[in-house]
Amino acid sequence: MNLLAQHLLSVLIWLPILGGLLLLVIGDDDDSRSAKAGMMRSSALLVTVLTFVLSTALYIGFDNAALAMQFVERLAWIDAINAFYYLGVDGISAPLILLTTFITPLVIISSWDVIKSRPAQYFAAFLILEGLMIGVFSALDGLLFYVFWEAMLVPMFLIIGVWGGERRVYATIKFFLYTFLGSVLMLVAFIYLYGKTGGFDLFGFMNVSLSLTAQKMIFLAFLAAFAVKVPMWPVHTWLPDAHVEAPTGGSVILAAIMLKMGGYGFIRLSLPIVPDGSAYFANFVIALSLIAVVYIGFVALMQKDMKKLIAYSSIAHMGFVTLGFFLIWSISSETGAGLGLTGGMVQMISHGLISGAMFLCVGVLYDRVHSRQIGDYGGVANTMPTFAAFMVLFSMANAGLPGTSGFVGEFMVIVASFKANFWYAFLAATTLILGAAYTLWMVKRVLYGEVTNNNVAELQDLNSREFFVLAVLAVSVLVLGLWPAPLVDMMNTSIEQLLAQIAHSKL
């Protein structure tokens, strides 16, 4: 057990990757209903559930008061350039890892008998992706971080491209090239920092002093990588395309976890490594975030495609995350600054759950009717009452209803922005109206009213598999909404430490 505790993060990373490789080795046969395909599904589920169970040890063994990184592993990797296999978590990354291990099994269950072609490759891609995402959240070495960060694109590229919709090739290439373009600039920044510090250790990057010009350049390079990933206006255009074309499972992972990489990058790299550069560009980022919140909110209102609508709503909600992170310099009191950061983090976790659930809801409808157009539905509540109940709950959460997790993060960020500037808060608070408008209007058109056509009339309500997935998510959305303390407590120490780091100029 002790050995496991010492290598917990490695196990969490490599167990799914090796499981995925094993699925690839066994391979598919032609019949998706065969016993072999069933075995593939079961083993994929087994691996992800096991990963989740193991990851609870991360929560149980986590010391909320510790200042240092926990579950640290450090092995020599490339001696010649001082790159290490260096893993560890703090209160910022641990919740995101838990989110990853929590969402992935749900995705596996939700795609159970939906994926007809080459199930082994499909599940293998998700398993490998899970391992790589956990790798991103736990890497403390810049080069290792970058390797996981880029490698992650490949399984997602294949998931969208192979199992996606009609315009999947366009969407997936756009997704890959957009994110790749941002990332390579981050790589240049890493190599520059390597030249300064003689290693890739992130703490080395955080401690080295840098001129303001260098900090500005590095900040912009990081911004290119993270803004694309979040995504921030105006580099968000890949996201609606990718979401619309991706299979349901791909959309869920993309919205729930991959978008969080951008936010995580800001908080783990931009803020502590280039605090003065971040301060210099803070108002710029705040402006972009507010545009995302307001303008993208209006764009979402006009969507006819449910997946596109949720995709735009994701962009607007992620605007809150970046807004919360970059308010620090506009707020004089320290508690307020901490509130923005905490709010952004809570918003990331909560958005992971809610957007994942929303995409799963659309997936449930799509599997039955094979349409994502709002106009093709109407009166679904009459034929699918249980489903309608879940969808209403998640929509309320998406609109930020108190009592759901969606409220907590948004509220914290709005309070923090009030302390900064009235107009920031004013614009940010429009989301309460806009979010409610676009989500509830969609709900009204899809769920309520008369049954509009035969497709809807013939709908079957949730099967037990779908019920289970949505119920688990519903419970977690409510629990986190009513009692966010465990999550906030977990992050507190790390966020205070981060604030101290940011306050310390590196010039």
Place this chain on the structure above:
Amino acid sequence: MNLVDYISAAPEMTLLGLICVVLVADLFVEDEKRVITFWLTMISLAITLWVLLTTAPSGSIVLFHGAYISDPLSQAMKIAVVGFVAVAFLYARDYLRANDLHKGEYYVLGMFGLLGMMIMISAHNMLSMYLGLETLALSQYALVAFDRNNSNSAEAAMKYFVLGAIASGALLYGISWVYGVTGTLDFAVMAANLAADPDMNSLPLWFGIAFMIVGIAFKFGAVPFHMWLPDVYEGARSPVTLYIASAPKIAALALTLRILVDGLGGVHAVWADMIMVLAVLSLLVGNVIAIAQTNIKRMLGYSTIAHVGFILLAVFCGTGKGNAAALFYTLTYVVATVGAFGIIILLSRRGHEAENLSDFKGLNQRSPWTAVMMMFIMLSLAGIPPLVGFFGKLNVIDAVLSSGYTGLAIVMVLASVVGAYYYLRVIWYMYFEEAEDQALLQASTDTRVVLGLNAVAVLALGIVPGWLWALCVTILG
């Protein structure tokens, strides 16, 4: 000097002797038993490799009045070229047999080319460099025309020969000017003379260097001396393209390092800008034009041009780090390229050259393993971690940045984003499209095993690149 000192040149002598044996033995082999020639060739390469490993000097030794050098660089490069040529021969065998091209000349010419490469790698004098270069070039011209009934091959060979002759002429002309200025052909003496007399750094020297760089750029295929490369890649039969695309790149790097670093390292400022312009042009032109290609051999030809840009930018730095990065990049690039052409050959069969991108459609359905191998290789060429191509790019960018050229580094990464598109397109065809051609892939077990190892090497070298990088740094750093 004792006879025993000449043992450092034993690998070349052994290889030459063995080539003659294979050449004569092949006369007595009947057509249907041509595989005997193949195995004789493999045994010859194995013996050469064994001699290489056993006669390695510690440190460096200069022989034949300064014409020949045996040092760690030559040792490492020679092991690599012998290995890559052997792998190329193995991939080529089944194809040649299936297309009635299984003739001894392929192997004999290939080995003569190898001899030329080894002489280039060990050259310590302008003339022995030229000698090796021409031995290699003549073998390649003949190899391209090897399928003499094929008009494409004949056209490509003609183009290659004429342009190659002009480039050799330019190189030789440049050598004569540099000889006139420095009074020597020996690289070490040249470096010493240049250091001793700053007056030599004058217009005539620059003029000579410019011509030599034309020659080097041609042999490497750098823009604007790249025109032959896509045509030759496309026109030659796939096994010949495989040969030309692999080991000779290492020899071309030897040519560059020996002349520019060993001989003219002291006047780095004179040639650096020329190399930089060629390199940046190669990066941009290669990557952009590759996007428009539908023939995969031609596409890989343009991709080569882009990779040459990276290699030349590493040399441009003029630092030990840069040279080591160039060596690392070239070696790992060749590992991936050999695999790519190996798979192209695997997809071809009698009467069907798999040279269009569309031949890769639906490869995942036909053979998931081949598709995965090709995906690894394409991702490596695109520079996506954790595959080895990423670390090649990382080292070059590091070298460029530590020499203070931030702008260049940004151009390099942006060019590789452009490049990523056409590599992704191969993956797209393999995975996202339906197969048009359902023929089963056939390959003998040894080819399959080596091809598998080749793809694994692309991944494994990416996960643990440290030892190879350390080796390159020890040799050149």
